[in-house]
Amino acid sequence: MDPSYRPSLVHKNSSGSVALPFAGSDLVLSPSQWSRHVVGKISSWIDLDSEDEILRADSETTLKQEISWASHLSLQACLLPAPKGKSCGNYARCVNQILQNLNNMQLWLRIPLVKSEDDSMDVNSDNLIDSWEIWNSFRLLCEHHSHLSIALDILTSLPSANSLGRWFGESVRAAIINTDAFLTNARGYPCLSKRHQKLITGFFNHSVQIVISGKLVHRLPKGNTAVASNSDGNNVDGGQGHPLRPYLDYIAYLYQRMDPLPEQERFELGYRDFLQSPLQPLMDNLEAQTYETFEKDTVKYIQYQRAVCKALLDKVPEKEALTTTTVLMVVGAGRGPLVRASLQAAEETGRKLRVYAVEKNPNAVVTLHGLVKLEGWENIVTIISCDMRHWDAPEKADILVSELLGSFGDNELSPECLDGAQRFLKQDGISIPSSYTSFIQPVTASKLYNDVKSHKDVVHFETAYVVKLHNVARLAPTQPVFTFTHPNHSTDRSNDRHKKLRFEMPNDTGSAMVHGFAGYFDATLYKDIHLGIEPSTATPNMFSWFAIFFPLRTPICLHPGSSLEVHFWRCSGPTKVWYEWGVTSPTASPIHNSNGRSYWVGL
Ligand SMILES: C[S@@+](CC[C@H](N)C(=O)[O-])C[C@H]1O[C@@H](n2cnc3c(N)ncnc32)[C@H](O)[C@@H]1O
CATH class of the missing domain: 3.40.50.150 (Vaccinia Virus protein VP39)
Structure with missing residues (x-):
């Protein structure tokens, strides 16, 4: 789109029709090239929350026109400019309207990793605001729409590791690295700080597209063809002579340097973040x-x-x-x-x-x-x-x-089965396993949340899923939930349990969204021999169990330094065992799965 275009400045001709001021004909590419290789970029001047009424109206018209053009070309995604300030209600309203009528196109909202209050992007400013908050209010206003994702702008300065970690549970589709963020190595070529390198590697691991943006800011050693062909930073001729080639080469080097995925991980690629119903080996017969x-x-x-x-x-x-x-x-x-x-x-x-x-x-x-x-x-x-x-x-x-162990230890009813078998174990007999404990931790998991939400019912929100967790941010260390010991010679043999847990959010994380709880187990087989999937002690190279995920019907926003109080219950009736769970602080959630109405394990 012509950058000087403003709808309010266009005088309609007598017939009332105007051609939109697009830069060129779409016939320069074939339809499949448009849909497979191009991401649309919405004009960056738009400001839908401006005080200036004309600018606001122009912005809304332009946004809709450009999205309509991108849909016409069947683009996979469009990049939306970052909200200008902290308040983005009208921008979100318009995007939400657009989302209601969008077919397959994704909208990637640009969010700078670090942002100052005065919008200067000056990372030395005292008024740094947590840009995650902007993303959060935008997506809340758009009701967590699954077609709304994030393109993160990476600048020179990076927030704390905990703060960065949150993004790995969000739907980040692209990371746009500005050439200013690159350092210069001893040979004069662009490179990135160790922390930036780690971040980029993390993005590669999460299939986040890397985009290089900005001008050539490195004066490369003589003889480099990239500079020789062009040094104004504006030539977009592709191929070897592209002015940003040295940056691209460096990013490619980071990718090539990564360790190949272990065979097991490669095998499990297709299971990443894919929700499965837990097995019921007691009630059903395994295949x-x-x-x-x-x-x-x-x-x-x-x-x-x-x-x-x-x-x-x-x-x-x-x-x-x-x-x-x-x-x-x-x-x-x-x-x-x-x-x-x-x-x-x-x-x-x-x-x-x-x-x-x-x-x-x-x-x-x-x-x-x-x-x-x-x-x-x-x-x-x-x-x-x-x-x-x-x-x-x-x-x-x-x-x-x-x-008889499930991802959450007791969830395949090992306690009930072993209580039954204990009759024929000698008084001094040994049970292998001798005990097992379940663990949980709160997670950001927007993909899982949206998958559960897509069923549009309460039942799916009150079900625990087995899942190979990948696109998640683990927000606090795990804590033990229920322990079962065998043989159990105690007089109170109930396997019902209740546990209240309090998770403290680290102070340097910023706010974060809790979409649910990741669950794991650790089993003591005998003495010091254990087996488990709790992340800090997980048995290496064991693949029989993925984690379990307990969703929340409404995600809960946790603020820095605040704590999350959650209750888990293990309940039983004559024919079934089930879990109930609910958050009591910072806000109360409904108790999930009351009476095992949505999810239970048959006895
Ligand atoms: C998780 S599988 C493990 C099978 C095998 N031990 C292995 O490691 O491959 C659990 C097995 O226990 C059986 N099982 C579950 N509950 C049982 C019960 N109450 N009595 C007898 N077998 C049971 C299931 O049918 C299933 O074959």
């Missing part, structure tokens, strides 16, 4: 494919084998190794990987075992029989096709091995 996936996780079985080794050595002293047979029961044996791990532990320690493999899924039992026959374990392993809670065992076990 062969699911068992197959479990069985590939060698790390998990190595941990179990180490735990069984330790337990066997504790149970049977060396001098009794040849005369004592330990009774080990794998409860919930699936297709047998824990049976194999236990037998390997027996071999490793030179201890003798008698194994019972208890499994309630009749289909898995078929495979179990095949395995036992194939391996020639018929004299050692007895297969029991039965629910462990109802099995009448012929003898008691010295060691009970199970893996």
